[in-house]
Amino acid sequence: MKKLSRKTFFKGLALGTISLPFFIRALGGQNQAQPSSPNIISTKRYRWKMVTTWPPNFPVLGEGCQLFADWVKEMSDGRMEIEVYGGGELVPPLEAFNAVRMNVAEVGSGAGYYWKGIVPAAQFFASIPFGLNAQQMNAWLITGGGMQLWEELYAEYGLVPAPGGNTGVQMGGWFNREINSMADFKGLKMRIPGVGAKVLEKAGGAPVLLPGAELYTGLERGVIDATEWIGPYHDYEMGFHQIAKYYYTPGWHEAGTTLEFFFNKEKFDALEKDLQMILRTAAHRLNMWMLCEFETKNSIYLEKLRQEAEVDIRQFPDEVLRQLRQYTEEAVAEEIAGDPFSQKVYASYNAFRNRAGNWSKLTEKVFYNSLQI
């Protein structure tokens, strides 16, 4: 991957702002009959568009979308070509969901919690605070019944979902204030979106909505006291280590966020069966690849951060995590109160979480703890 400067990295970072639907170019039918390759004679060739919530060529997330397109092209022997658009290139980042529903593009890439204003239950297929980690999310979705619920939900919106990446456990964010007890959250101005923001409010803090591109100066100038982002790799590029005192763990608000593809259902259903399976399978491969890339790059950049900046890494006290989890339960209860489908999804999610938690207590937990004995 080419090295990105912070400036380039910022370009197009607009995840904090939602514009109204605004489709600069209305695009018609995407299928074009074209000559076949020597080996395969197919009746149809497709030129699809993918709109994404990521800045163009965004590390891991945007890169992954391009990898997906490459794999699909190669598996289909060129019958299916997908052009990947960064957020804002075709439609504003957070319009990706509606753009695919309205067939401005055939496929989109994002995360379910971005559209919880449209589809409340969608956030459970991305991440909720104190939720499942990557291994558990994948298991719940792929063999634990989650995928069926997700498909049922998105079908209502004319979409077909597929898991398309996972961040792994994120970091808790960069702070210019120590967090030693719940009292330290009082008045804390922190950039944190979604249910995490509600939890912060319950703790007495003040969630601030700032677009990614304004976080650095916001933190530098004290507009905010803290911000979460992702993990060492992306955070390093943002330069937070230059201006923040403490780097907190864990990312209690995002323990294993699933990124997603969503296909226009009408377009997807009209595809030949082999192309449908190619798209699904490429998504599953990318789902794994992204988690691997996060794990590999975060490991490297954690080392780099420590060497270059001697970052002061702190862990939230147990008492703080306990209380934040309590607030999370209240916040989630409020989220699902008016939405039967959210209740159904959360029941499945929660049952899985309890069972998988018991299992991991004997295995993955013991594994990680035994690394340091």
Next chain:
Amino acid sequence: MKKLSRKTFFKGLALGTISLPFFIRALGGQNQAQPSSPNIISTKRYRWKMVTTWPPNFPVLGEGCQLFADWVKEMSDGRMEIEVYGGGELVPPLEAFNAVRMNVAEVGSGAGYYWKGIVPAAQFFASIPFGLNAQQMNAWLITGGGMQLWEELYAEYGLVPAPGGNTGVQMGGWFNREINSMADFKGLKMRIPGVGAKVLEKAGGAPVLLPGAELYTGLERGVIDATEWIGPYHDYEMGFHQIAKYYYTPGWHEAGTTLEFFFNKEKFDALEKDLQMILRTAAHRLNMWMLCEFETKNSIYLEKLRQEAEVDIRQFPDEVLRQLRQYTEEAVAEEIAGDPFSQKVYASYNAFRNRAGNWSKLTEKVFYNSLQI
């Protein structure tokens, strides 16, 4: 999945025994020209054979091989059909590796440590004691440089490898003797293969080679004092909870075993590029699916074991794990001593383990520990 009786489950379980190469049916060319489907006119259709080390329809592992074949068939619109043979159906289980090298079958499914007698370095692509867990193995292979080494290694044997599954952290096994200190390993007769067996020897124990089908009666009659197997799902089917006193964790000997596909390189290289990518991508999807299925089923069967048998689950004391890890380091040093390629692979593996260990200490480890605070 259909419920398997223990008898059915045993059928063909012969992983403990290695026969000499013995190919009952020598098979010729596999490609057959066939009429095309209405939609795709391709020049070639393939009917491939997959030999596996698993008993026919073995839960998760054998089932996964069939899923892989289904996905490949659907993605290729029927151009590539793979018939899956259980261990012993076409060649003995542990002959799968050589069978594919000799083109008796085009593809095989197994785990690298089964053929370390032929390819010493292969075991690092499956599992070594106190090695990487699933998330780390995948990251090392897929984005951490492991795959390149694996391909280089297997090319020497006329094969193309692909990751094709992961068990997750296994359990430490069923014991009829308490393990409170290293002294309890003295004279312990335990079924444990590979490097784990060497470690047990260093600890004063007596590793016993018993085929899977003889483990139940062996444990019942005191031929062995302990046996490792996989995790709650498979262990439940084996019935060990009926005859063993303690179920120990963690599976220090297998923290995240990668299962693998290996393709006959000449056959693979001769395929059209789209089919090559279809095979690779289906393998990656299965790699994820298996881990998910293990996670889901083990969670369910752990609950079942606890409800039905009130199993006494114990954790190896830290002192024991520390000492076993020390012995493992000695055993691995002996394993790689005479083999430069093993040394190269282990150097890469170990560097990744150290970096990923530091990262997981801040994230996955904290996540799992915070589940119980």
